[in-house]
Amino acid sequence: MIATALAILAALGVGAALTWVLERLFWQPGSEPGPAHIAEIGRNLDIVxxxxxxxxxxxxxxxxxxALAMVVVPFGPGLIGRDLxxxxxxxxxxxxxxxxxxxxAGWGTDTPDAVEACYRIIAQLVAYVVPLGLAYVGVIMMARSLSTVAIVEAQNGLWFVVLQPIGFVLYLVTGLMQSYRAPFLEPFAVSIGGGVLGACGGWSALLWRIALAGVLFLVAAIGAVLYLGGPNGPVLPGWVWMIIKTYGLMALMLGLGRTVRPLSTASMLALSWKILIPLGLLNVLLVGGFILLGIGPSRP
Amino acid sequence: MPEAGSMSCMDLWAVGPEMVLAGLALVLVPIAGWARGPWRRLPSVAAFVGLVIAMGLTAPMLTAAPREAFCGTYAVDPFRAFYQLVIEAGTIITLLALASHFRGAEQEAQAPVALLMASVGGMGLAAATDLGLIVLFLQMVSFPSYLLVLLVRSDRPAQEATLKYFLYGAAALAVMAYGLTFLFGLTGSLNLRVIGANLAGADAAWVAFAFGLVLIGYGFEMTLVPFHVWAPDVFQGATAPVSGFVSVVPKVAAFAGLLRLLLEALPDSLVAWPVVLAIVAAVTMSFGNLVALRQTSLKRLLAYSSIAQAGYMLMAIAVAERTPDALPAISYYFVAYLCMNLAAFAVLAQVERMLGSDELDAVRGLGRRAPWPAAALALALLSLAGIPPLAGFAGKVFLLMAAIEGGFVWLAVIAALNMTVALYYYAVVIAEMYFREPERTEAVAPGAGYAWATCLCAAGTIVFGIAPKLALSLAQLGSVMLR
Amino acid sequence: MSEAFEIVAFGISAFIAIAGALGMATTMSMFRSGIFLMSSFIGVAGLFILLTADLIGLLQIMMYIGGFLVMILFMVMVMHDPGGAMMAGMDMAFVERWFSKGLVPREPPHSGHSDMHADHGQEQRAHDRQSHAMPQSNAGDHRGHSVHHDEHADDDDQSMQDMDDSGHEGHAAHHGNDKSGMDMGGMDMSMVTPVRPAAAWLAGAIGVVLVSMLLLRPTWRVVNAMPDPDSARRIGQLLMEKYMIAFEGAGFLILIGIFGAVLLARPTIYPDDASRRARVAVDKKPEPIAAEGLVPLAVPDKQAGQHEPHQSEEHGA
Amino acid sequence: MIVPLTAYLIVGAILFAIGVYTVIAQRAAVMILMGIEVLLNAIGLNIIAFWRFTAPTDYSAQIFAILIITIGAIEMAIGLALVMLLYRQRQTVEVDAYAELKR
Incomplete structure (x- = not known):
């Protein structure tokens, strides 16, 4: 139990560090910095x-x-906090x-920038939450279970990314929104002074960095579980595969995100409701068709 | 293809009318948003057709043998069919009046959708035999009613009325649901009949507590006296046809729901509910009538009058378990109440649409300005007052007889006294219409919808009054309940 | 699950649930109220999970975090003092003071009672001129959109301001006896009604009666069965079978919610688009056909032009 | 289950009382809505506690709880739309500012 917890924490730490490196790597001077840049640990702020x-x-x-969400991520056979x-x-x-x-934090800071960031964050939540749910639904339908372990088992033969490419794309886009990475950087934009993160320093900046890097790590790990078969893989042990897939997905998301110009909150909402949700519904429909046709993991 | 096992509970015919109306509402929601110009009439027409079809689907259930559908959560019995028919008829008449009232305005397209939604809720409440569904349908009849009251968004009285209606309604229904959870706790089931069977050995104090909270929720919809406070403001603030709707459909639905709950789930011996209800009825009718004496706004007057009418009807509910005549009496009275109340509000709508006022002065000399609407209003008021040979008279006689048969002679006496008092304020309005010189010359707003609504209601008032057997036989059919 | 763990978990969850609700009811900061309420929900969700209804618990958290954050932010936009900064120094009961701890008292923008009101009126008027007067003047004036605009706007302003003033007087009278205890702002901003003490006593009485009844007469038949741990599957089956009506009905209720929210909150003013403005102006009470109201009339043929206003609006659309 | 049913019910009762207090004492429509949400919460807690202890094999009670949560969400949506509308029209959402309709 403790070993598992330590392993998860280590993965989280390495993931946070890697996020920081990747963010720097993909960042071109002149473009919006990501959350990793803004939360400066050295800053000493006194907010009135x-x-x-x-x-x-x-x-x-x-x-x-x-940390709570980490509990259900399967890093390998037996390497899971708890299989809910x-x-x-x-x-x-x-x-x-x-x-x-x-x-x-946005409201508590009580500066115009931070409160504005607070509004943008909630708008972003409204934008991603429905398509994200739809991206999950396709996988759940095929795996016939909500348990992460069962979903991984269902992909023994074929990864779901092959069966549900639309769902995977949907997941990547909404995952970027969920983890506040490019091109969905609006809540931490330079124009509002970095928003919430612009007004933190010291220990809170450190916590923010870990938390936001952790979200990206988590999104990638769950993406690997949902679409890439989690710890499944030949030769190497399961946890290695899981780590490779997770970090690979992180790099993929950050890299792809940087190739698109940043979107404003309004266009993000438009994207979500006009494109992503119909796509998600289409994906659910296709998955339903596959299930009726008997394509996918074999039924118990 | 779905497996046979999972479909065992499904019985789509049981929810046929509701499905028609709900499906129609679903289709009409976007249409109501897009419709422009003459197309605004489309939702009204579609809703009318849908309601007629729904009535056609409901009517056969009047003679059906009582059975349960959806694993006991929904009832198919004549009782439900009767109350659903009343709700559908009330919705149709309101629809007619509203179509004329908002002719050409933006609300013409939106009102029918909200009407359909509310009627689905009311119909569901009449049939639901599961606590969860009861809560659901109570909300379903309330939410669209809030919207209907605020159809005219820029109207200050309507805004105030909606705010009060919404807050009171939400709080009352939450309190009621809290009471329902105790019924579940005492019996371990959400099904009304199982609750009725299991309550036998239960602690009377808790049953009384739960019943009290449930009465708050239903009392809110039925405008019983401690919980009536929203009604006058809402009736006054809303547009007249909507006031008519709110005075009929949620009330019918709540009475049906309360009857079902009392007769199926609460054994007579456990709580002294006949006595409690009798006291509440006496208070309600006396309060409504006494306050109505001082009103000058006609909508407010009719609001208090309908509070008093709720008291009369509650009188028969109090004896529903004791005498078999009570249920037909209430059912008959609902038919009469529907006719006379909606007729009054339809004429009032015409007056209001013409003059922008519903004060007593607005109908001064109406008998000369607009003879036919004035006659219809007078007829409705006379019927509400209980003058023979109109439907209201027969209804009141049945109610009083039921109360006496059930052993509440004192209640019948109070009710009779109340009816005499009520005569006064109805007479004031009639006198205002016929015995005062008109100070102005306008007739009332014209409109085929108003005319049809008024004619249907007036015809009902007269026909059911002269030949009460017609409606009474229906009501007797409709008193058979799944128990 | 060991017994000690269960007791501790119950204690923490129950404490969060109750303290959160109490904080919601008593704190001076509206934003905090929302956050407290959310923590109360999370506490109740914890109790749900303890009761092995984990699906319901998670559902509760999901619905309320997403829904409530949005609600709080909207609320903040419509309140005078959502952060409670102006209330923080006020005279408060013990519980209120405790739950308002950590709020930084700030100088209100206007000091003194009369100033406050005057300024408020000013703001109101400015606001009217921007937003409220527009549709009113449009709907009132059927002949053209801009000719009589100013005149109407002024009328509206006047009436609105009158109403506003009377409203303030009403409050002042209402809260007159409380005024001595506070030194800033008007009582206008107080979050509670004067019946607060009575409400507190009533709620306390309800609580005491309920709790003592629960303690003295626990007549429930407690059974010792364990629920099926896979509750999601059971609930899903129930929703598709026995409670299909509840399922579809909840969907229909959500449709009503969407319809209602759109109906109520759809915009009334589109300043940039003349044709839309004309259309939106229809969202008014239908004008009385005899527009003069209750003044006795001598002219008999008033109904000749009754439908004209609406038709002209429709042509504009 | 070492914690008895009564303990859960008492928590529900206290929440109910707090909700009643909020509904009566608060002036802002939004706060009253919050009080109603607390009431709904008490209902949910009660029904789930009763389910666990008196009928753990009949999952109907969880459907009841889901319905209550749904109703709470819709109530919030409609209430919020209403409050926004009233604010736009009148610049106040305090309930006692709405007292024009009196006999």
Whole structure:
């Protein structure tokens, strides 16, 4: 149990560090910096009008959400905090704590920039939450279970990315929104002084970095579980495969994201409701058709 | 293809009328948003057709043998069919009046959708035999009613009315649901009949507590006296046809729901509910009538009058378990109430549409300005007051007889006294129409919808009054309940 | 699950649930109220999970975090003092003071009572001129859109301001006896009604009666069965079978919610688009056909032009 | 289950009382809505507690809880739309500012 926890924490730490490296790598001078740049640990801020309860609560809540969600990620056979029967649903729910933390800190800071960031964050939540759910639904339908372990088992033969390419793309896009990476950087834009992250320093900046890197790590890990067969793979042990897939997915998402110009919150919402949700419904429909045709993992 | 096992509970005919109306509402939602110009009439026409089809689907259930559908969560019995027919008829008449009232305005397309939604909720409440569904359908009849009251968004009285309606409604229904959870806790089931069977050994204090909270929720919809506070403001603030709708459909639905709950789930011996309800009925009718005496706004007057009418009807509910005549009496009275109340509100709508006011002065000399609408209004008011040979008279006689048969002679006496008091304020309005010189010359707003609504209601008032057997036999059919 | 763990988990969850609700009811900051309420929901979700209804617990968290954050932010836009900064220094009951701890009192933008009101009126008027007067003047004026605009706008302003003033007087009278205890702003911003003490006593009475009834007469038949751990599957089957009506009905209720929210909140003013403005102007109470109201009339043929206004609006659309 | 049913019900009862207090005492429509949400929460807790202890094999109670959560969400949506509308039209959402309709 403790070993598992330590292993997960180590993976999270390495993931955070790798995120930082990748962000620097893909960043071109002149473009928007990502969250990793803005939260400066060396900064010492004294915020005048802050709400003294809500502001410090922000990063703690966010980090707690990430840590809680880590529990159901399977890093290998037996290498899982706890195999909940409703694991995937649990992840969807618990990641929301990050949004809650950001909103708390945004309001608690009580500067115009931070409050604006708070609004943008919630708008982003509204944008991604439905298509993200639809991306999960396709996988759940095929695996006939909400448990992460069962989903991995269902992909023994064929990864779901082959069967549901639309769902995978949908997941990548919404995953970028969920982890606030390019091109969905609006909440931490330079024009509002970095928003919530522009007004943190010291320990809270450190917590924010870990939490936000953790979200990206988590999104990639769940993506690997949902679409890339999780720890399944030949020759190498399961956890190595899982790590490779997760970090690979992280690099893929960050790299692809940097190739698109940044989107404003409004266009993000338009993208979500006009393109992603119809795509998600189409994906669900296709998956339903596959299931009726008997394509996919064999039924128990 | 779905497996046979999972479909065992499914019985689509049981929800046929509801499905027609809900499906229609689903289709009409976008149409109501897009419709422009003359196309705004389309939702009204479609809703009318849909309601007629739904009535056609409901009517055969009047003679069906009682059975349960969807594994006991939904009832198919004549009782449900009767109350659903009343709700559908009330919706149709409101629809006619509203179509004329908002002719050419933006609301013409939106009102029918909300009407359909509310009627689906009401119909569901009449048939639901599961606590979860009861909560669901109560909300389903309330939400569209809030919207209907605020059809005219820029109208200040309507805004105030909606805010009050919404907040009171949400709170009352939440309190009621809290009471329902205790019924579940005492019996371990959400099904009304199982609750009725299991409550036998239960603690009377808890049953009384749960019943009290449930009465708050239903009392809110039925405008019983401690929970009536929203009604006058809402009736006054809403547009007149909507006031008519709110005074009929949610009330019918709530009475049907309460009857089903009392008769299926609450054994007479456990709670002293006949006595409690009798007291509430006495208070409600006396309060409604006394306050109505001082009203000058006609919509407010009719609001208090309908509070008093709720008291009369509750009188028969109090004895529903004791005498078999009570259920037909209530059912008959609902038919009469529907006719006379909606007729009154339809004429009032015409007056309001013409003059922008519903004060007593607005109908001064209406008998000369617009003889036919004035006659219809007078007829409706006389019927509400209980003058023979109109439907209201027969209804009141049946209710009083049921109360006496059930052993509440004192209640019948109070009710009779109340009916005499009520005569006064109805007479004031009639006198205003016929015995005062008109100060102005306008007739009332013309419109085929108003005319049809008024004619249908007036015809009902007269026909069911002269030949009460017609509606009473229907009501007797409709008193058979799944128990 | 060991027994000690269960007791501790119950204690924490119950504490969060109750303290959150209490904080919601008493804190001076509206934003905090929302956050407290959310923590209360999370506490109740914890209790759900303890009761092995994990699906419901997670559903609760999901619905309320997403839904509530949006609600709080909207609320913040419509309140005078959502952060409670102006209330923080006020005279408060013990619980209120505790749950408002950590709020930084800030100087209100206007000091003094009369100033406050005057300024408020000013703002109101400015706001009217921008938004409210526009559709009113449009709907009132059927002949053209701009000719009589100013005149109408002024009328509206006047009436709105009158109404506003009377409203403020009403509040002042309402809260007159409380005024001595506070030194800033108007009582206008207080979050609670004067019946607060009565409400507190009533709620306390309800609580005491309920709790004592629960303690003295627990007549429930407790059974010792374990629920099926795979609750998601069971609930899914139930929704598709026995409770199909509930499932479809909930969907229909959501449709009503969408319809209602759009109906209520759709915009009334599109400043840039003349044709849309004309269309939106229809969203008014239908004008009385006899427009003069209750003044006795001498002219008999008033109904000749009754449908004209609406038709002209429609042509504009 | 070492924690008895009564303990859960008491938590529900306290939530109910707090909800009643909020509904009566608060002035802002939004706060009243929040009070109603607390009431709904008490309902959910009650029904789930009763389910676990008196009828753990009949999952109907969880459907009831889901319905209550749905109703709460819709109530919030409609209430919020209403509040926004009223604010746009009148610049206040405090309930006692709405007292024009009196006999």
């Amino acid at each position: 009008n802050s709400d003294r309860w809500l502001l410090p609560a922000g990063p703690v809540v966010a980090l707690a959400g990430v 029967r409703i694991g995937v649903f649990y992840v969807i729910v618990v990641i929301d704590f990050v949004v809650l933390g950001l909103a708390l």
